[in-house]
Amino acid sequence: MSTTDVIYAYTESEARKPPLEKKAMPPLFDEPTTLQNWHKHVNWIQSILLLGTPLIALYGMLTTELQTKTLYWTIIYYFITGLGITGGYHRLWAHRAYRATEIVRWWFCFAGAGAVEGSIHWWSRGHRAHHRWTDTDKDPYSAHRGFFFSHLGWMLVSRPKNRIGYADVADLKADPIVAFQHKYYPYFALGMGFLFPTLVAGLGWGDFRGGYFYAGVARLCFVHHATFCVNSLAHFLGEDTFDDHHTPRDHWITALVTMGEGYHNFHHEFPQDYRNAIVYYQYDPTKWLIRALSVFGLTYDLKTFPANEVTKGKIQMQEKKLAAVKRRLEYGTPIEDLPVFTWDEFQDLVDNQNKKWVLIEGILYDMENFINEHPGGEKYIRTSLGKDVTSAFNGGVYNHSNGARNLLTRMRVGVLKHGMEVMSRKKDN
Amino acid sequence: MSTTDVIYAYTESEARKPPLEKKAMPPLFDEPTTLQNWHKHVNWIQSILLLGTPLIALYGMLTTELQTKTLYWTIIYYFITGLGITGGYHRLWAHRAYRATEIVRWWFCFAGAGAVEGSIHWWSRGHRAHHRWTDTDKDPYSAHRGFFFSHLGWMLVSRPKNRIGYADVADLKADPIVAFQHKYYPYFALGMGFLFPTLVAGLGWGDFRGGYFYAGVARLCFVHHATFCVNSLAHFLGEDTFDDHHTPRDHWITALVTMGEGYHNFHHEFPQDYRNAIVYYQYDPTKWLIRALSVFGLTYDLKTFPANEVTKGKIQMQEKKLAAVKRRLEYGTPIEDLPVFTWDEFQDLVDNQNKKWVLIEGILYDMENFINEHPGGEKYIRTSLGKDVTSAFNGGVYNHSNGARNLLTRMRVGVLKHGMEVMSRKKDN
Ligand code: HEM
Ligand code: HEM
Numbered sequence: 001m002s003t004t005d006v007i008y009a010y011t012e013s014e015a016r017k018p019p020l021e022k023k024a025m026p027p028l029f030d031e032p033t034t035l036q037n038w039h040k041h042v043n044w045i046q047s048i049l050l051l052g053t054p055l056i057a058l059y060g061m062l063t064t065e066l067q068t069k070t071l072y073w074t075i076i077y078y079f080i081t082g083l084g085i086t087g088g089y090h091r092l093w094a095h096r097a098y099r100a101t102e103i104v105r106w107w108f109c110f111a112g113a114g115a116v117e118g119s120i121h122w123w124s125r126g127h128r129a130h131h132r133w134t135d136t137d138k139d140p141y142s143a144h145r146g147f148f149f150s151h152l153g154w155m156l157v158s159r160p161k162n163r164i165g166y167a168d169v170a171d172l173k174a175d176p177i178v179a180f181q182h183k184y185y186p187y188f189a190l191g192m193g194f195l196f197p198t199l200v201a202g203l204g205w206g207d208f209r210g211g212y213f214y215a216g217v218a219r220l221c222f223v224h225h226a227t228f229c230v231n232s233l234a235h236f237l238g239e240d241t242f243d244d245h246h247t248p249r250d251h252w253i254t255a256l257v258t259m260g261e262g263y264h265n266f267h268h269e270f271p272q273d274y275r276n277a278i279v280y281y282q283y284d285p286t287k288w289l290i291r292a293l294s295v296f297g298l299t300y301d302l303k304t305f306p307a308n309e310v311t312k313g314k315i316q317m318q319e320k321k322l323a324a325v326k327r328r329l330e331y332g333t334p335i336e337d338l339p340v341f342t343w344d345e346f347q348d349l350v351d352n353q354n355k356k357w358v359l360i361e362g363i364l365y366d367m368e369n370f371i372n373e374h375p376g377g378e379k380y381i382r383t384s385l386g387k388d389v390t391s392a393f394n395g396g397v398y399n400h401s402n403g404a405r406n407l408l409t410r411m412r413v414g415v416l417k418h419g420m421e422v423m424s425r426k427k428d429n
Numbered sequence: 430m431s432t433t434d435v436i437y438a439y440t441e442s443e444a445r446k447p448p449l450e451k452k453a454m455p456p457l458f459d460e461p462t463t464l465q466n467w468h469k470h471v472n473w474i475q476s477i478l479l480l481g482t483p484l485i486a487l488y489g490m491l492t493t494e495l496q497t498k499t500l501y502w503t504i505i506y507y508f509i510t511g512l513g514i515t516g517g518y519h520r521l522w523a524h525r526a527y528r529a530t531e532i533v534r535w536w537f538c539f540a541g542a543g544a545v546e547g548s549i550h551w552w553s554r555g556h557r558a559h560h561r562w563t564d565t566d567k568d569p570y571s572a573h574r575g576f577f578f579s580h581l582g583w584m585l586v587s588r589p590k591n592r593i594g595y596a597d598v599a600d601l602k603a604d605p606i607v608a609f610q611h612k613y614y615p616y617f618a619l620g621m622g623f624l625f626p627t628l629v630a631g632l633g634w635g636d637f638r639g640g641y642f643y644a645g646v647a648r649l650c651f652v653h654h655a656t657f658c659v660n661s662l663a664h665f666l667g668e669d670t671f672d673d674h675h676t677p678r679d680h681w682i683t684a685l686v687t688m689g690e691g692y693h694n695f696h697h698e699f700p701q702d703y704r705n706a707i708v709y710y711q712y713d714p715t716k717w718l719i720r721a722l723s724v725f726g727l728t729y730d731l732k733t734f735p736a737n738e739v740t741k742g743k744i745q746m747q748e749k750k751l752a753a754v755k756r757r758l759e760y761g762t763p764i765e766d767l768p769v770f771t772w773d774e775f776q777d778l779v780d781n782q783n784k785k786w787v788l789i790e791g792i793l794y795d796m797e798n799f800i801n802e803h804p805g806g807e808k809y810i811r812t813s814l815g816k817d818v819t820s821a822f823n824g825g826v827y828n829h830s831n832g833a834r835n836l837l838t839r840m841r842v843g844v845l846k847h848g849m850e851v852m853s854r855k856k857d858n
């Protein structure tokens with residue numbers, strides 16, 4: 001455990017905070033749910049939408065032939081609307097991770113609406129609270145309430161508005177596109193969620209029914225659950241690469257499902273960074289889109305957190321993991337806890353009490369279980385018993401490996417009185 | 430850099446040794462090579478064998494049709510003789526990493542001879558010196574003399590015997606199989622290297638010529654250079670997973686080439702371990718063979734180094750690598766090097782000299798370059814200037830992430846006199 005650390009003092013405020021304790025959450029609702037009031041605890045519109053659309057999609061898929069063109073359009077529209085959420089709602093509006101020209105903002109406003117996840121305003125307000133109050137009761141989709149709640153449950157229930165933590169949305173209120181979309185949101189949702197994908201397939205190649213069921217409803221269910229995974233899966237699966245104070249995790253599977261939002265540990269630690277994945281081979285198409293648009297000047301001011309601090313977080317987590325492994329290793333008795341023996345006691349133990357001890361640098365080591373295991377051969381140890389073999393061990397006979405040195409500490413049995421004694425001084429004692 | 434380390438005292442002998450310095454090697458030969466004596470510095474037999482066989486193989490391959498059966502036999506005999514070296518010569522005899530019944534020992538004695546790399550006795554003697562004196566001048570194939578020397582060069586030259594370091598070979602002298610093979614080695618080499626593979630193909634399916642050129646000579650060249658890679662490639666390519674005192678490295682490419690001997694950093698650190706790869710998915714067919722034979726009782730006493738010490742080595746190397754990354758990171762001025770300011774000086778700097786300083790836990794931080802970057806918004810910082818924002822930063826307004834705390838240390842500019850002062854005490858000063 002010899003440490004190569006530079007000692008560097010932190011104040012309490014500067015020092016890392018340990019993982020947030022998972023406390024029992026307060027009840028979801030202010031008054032208990034009863035047979036009389038339960039319907040008040042249900043968010044009926046959201047529940048019907050979220051539980052109804054999969055049924056409609058299923059019915060449609062069982063009764064409607066899937067045309068190749070409609071399939072392609074469904075996949076394309078899946079990505080358009082999905083990226084509308086991740087690139088627009090999430091990284092642009094909720095986090096201001098970059099800026100975009102008006103045309104791009106209108107595009108994301110329409111594309112995001114097609115995912116039918118509420119207005120930019122509503123979505124971002126909740127999301128900012130999620131970041132500011134992560135895992136607590138003030139987090140609208142707190143992962144400490146379990147996987148299902150954070151995935152879907154939170155939208156099925158109707159909780160008092162004041163139970164969600166404060167978040168500043170002054171900038172969103174001032175944004176005319178956001179305000180316009182919020183005002184006419186039902187038209188946006190119906191238009192972009194269902195009407196538009198139906199019309200494209202219908203007017204394009206005469207497949208109104210396929211357009212509605214596949215590119216409309218079924219696609220919607222996939223986009224829903226894909227993006228919902230950012231609140232559920234991304235808080236449960238994977239590694240805490242940069243910080244373990246909260247639940248967010250990094251995993252490539254989540255990234256694949258969520259168009260790159262799967263490096264969620266990074267994202268919660270550095271939410272204003274326009275990237276979620278920082279390594280080039282990690283899957284983050286949302287980042288690729290933002291960066292590609294920036295080449296044409298359509299997006300700009302792409303924010304990144306200083307690499308120095310990103311690396312620091314990673315290093316600190318790695319140190320923490322190493323420290324955990326180290327605590328499980330055995331290191332042998334600390335020197336200060338070892339009993340002290342005089343030279344004559346040492347000699348007596350070896351000569352008359354059959355102890356297989358040797359002396360190296362003032363410490364006594366017991367070779368009992370090692371004599372026959374010694375890779376250099378039994379002979380060397382047998383002739384070393386009762387002797388100071390400091391120099392033999394360190395190169396006089398053989399300069400032992402670091403592996404041998406690690407082994408050595410576990411054989412400590414005592415300290416020689418008056419520190420390190422050498423054979424030649426024996427008579428002086 | 431706050432350390433989670435348990436402080437644990439090591440003696441010098443117990444502590445890890447740093448990487449061995451790469452010193453200029455003494456000249457290869459005792460007297461300088463001249464036009465008169467150069468032929469004495471060449472090991473003619475080995476040079477002719479090692480440089481001649483590839484030419485013969487090339488000639489044979491260009492003039493001999495390769496029959497399918499001969500191809501299979503060549504591949505099989507490649508593995509038989511290769512494993513004869515790795516499983517027999519190397520792990521059984523040179524390292525005594527396990528024990529084997531007589532039949533297995535005879536098998537390895539013949540199979541290893543087919544690789545034509547000298548007798549077990551000669552091979553193991555050199556190899557033990559290689560381990561005991563790794564990288565030094567006493568190492569017969571010291572990697573500090575470069576890739577080519579460690580791969581092939583060392584066998585082309587003729588150096589005085591006493592230039593190679595001492596190694597104990599009493600056990601080999603006492604082994605009748607080793608002694609027998611050593612005595613009749615030329616017959617073993619010719620018989621198993623060339624005659625036997627030729628006869629198998631010739632008597633088996635009438636392909637004497639193919640048997641000689643492919644399964645004999647060409648196969649020999651491949652086995653040669655594959656096993657030579659353990660001395661060259663394995664000391665140059667890959668990671669120092671367990672120890673960096675010497676050159677050996679771990680790499681799967683070397684493992685593929687050398688029948689599993691590519692985890693050479695592990696091997697040099699724990700040479701008596703019958704494994705080279707300790708992770709199940711790493712390629713080490715030599716280990717698989719030894720373990721498979723042990724199921725039938727044909728091999729036994731398979732030695733492994735204690736897992737505790739293996740992990741310790743790995744952890745220590747990882748700590749070292751983290752420490753190296755940390756040294757490249759910026760941490761901000763250490764507290765003890767910061768200038769001290771009184772509360773009034775602090776107020777004056779903010780009020781009259783346009784300094785953008787805030788106070789957190791007794792330390793002054795300069796927000797100059799951060800105000801516009803603050804992810805929580807400029808407003809919060811602007812209203813915090815000249816104030817003690819300890820509690821606001823720690824949850825009063827927002828409980829900042831560990832990332833924010835890491836950032837904070839880099840903004841240190843001073844220490845407040847009399848330690849931590851709070852706003853309410855201002856008038857008392
Ligand atoms: C006291 C505790 C000792 C321990 C834990 C120990 C451990 C080891 C280990 C693990 C090796 C394998 C190679 C390596 O890892 O470096 C080894 C080799 C060896 N040791 Fe020791 N040893 C001890 C004492 C001694 C002493 C006192 C001597 C000599 C008087 C000695 C002489 C050798 C020799 C000659 C080798 C063989 C090197 C080779 O041929 O590769 N050891 N020892
Ligand atoms: C003095 C140095 C400060 C630094 C280095 C700093 C850094 C940061 C950072 C990196 C974030 C992004 C979220 C996070 O990483 O936790 C953040 C957010 C925030 N900070 Fe600060 N901050 C500082 C001071 C303050 C102060 C004094 C206040 C309040 C008076 C404040 C209020 C906030 C708020 C409200 C957020 C937004 C949280 C959210 O909406 O997600 N910060 N700050």
Ligand SMILES: [Fe+2]
Nearest residue numbers: 230231248268
């Ligand atoms: Fe999250």
Ligand SMILES: [Fe+2]
Nearest residue numbers: 127131267271
């Ligand atoms: Fe987010």
Ligand SMILES: [Fe+2]
Nearest residue numbers: 659660677697
């Ligand atoms: Fe080696």
Ligand SMILES: [Fe+2]
Nearest residue numbers: 556560696700
């Ligand atoms: Fe070896």
